[in-house]
Amino acid sequence: MNRALWLTLFFAACGPEQQQVERSVTPAVIDEPQVASATAAPLTGFPCDVREVLQANCASCHTGQTYSPHFFTREDLLQPQFTQSLAQRIQPTADSPMPPRAMERQPTAAERQVLEAWIAAGLPAGECGALSP
Numbered sequence: 844m845n846r847a848l849w850l851t852l853f854f855a856a857c858g859p860e861q862q863q864v865e866r867s868v869t870p871a872v873i874d875e876p877q878v879a880s881a882t883a884a885p886l887t888g889f890p891c892d893v894r895e896v897l898q899a900n901c902a903s904c905h906t907g908q909t910y911s912p913h914f915f916t917r918e919d920l921l922q923p924q925f926t927q928s929l930a931q932r933i934q935p936t937a938d939s940p941m942p943p944r945a946m947e948r949q950p951t952a953a954e955r956q957v958l959e960a961w962i963a964a965g966l967p968a969g970e971c972g973a974l975s976p
């Protein structure tokens with residue numbers, strides 16, 4: 844409990860400022876659900892916007908029969924095989940960019956930004972599931 848709250852409670856206990864006590868106690872009650880969610884299972888999926896971009900631009904090859912290497916989950920992409928080259932390969936100016944130049948479907952500027960921000964942040968987990976073939 845913070846110091847201001849202690850002081851408020853202390854003075855409230857000595858005086859008729861019941862109203863103020865109720866107001867200052869409210870934030871502590873609101874905090875409870877956050878404490879509870881901190882103990883919930885940690886996220887392991889893709890952030891949903893990232894999953895959408897990967898599904899639209901990468902899944903056709905990287906989850907399919909024709910090409911390897913495969914990735915379906917965030918855990919797959921955390922393999923050094925991918926982390927070592929991901930940031931570089933998604934640049935359209937790369938020697939051999941991903942998706943390859945020959946692909947008609949190229950990421951939009953906004954989609955690239957989503958991927959770049961996610962990679963720069965260290966591939967943080969999110970709430971959305973594996974890519975589908």
Ligand code: HEC
Nearest residue numbers: 900901904910911912924925928929932939941942943946
């Ligand atoms: C046309 C099919 C195709 C698409 C679409 C595609 N890739 Fe690839 N990707 C490949 C193939 C084939 C390889 C393996 C050969 C190579 O490294 O160029 C590869 C390799 C990679 C690698 C390097 C893996 C390694 O072992 O070095 C990364 C990282 C990668 N892709 C990421 C992506 C991402 C991210 C997307 C979407 C933005 C994407 N790819 C879209 C076919 C594709």
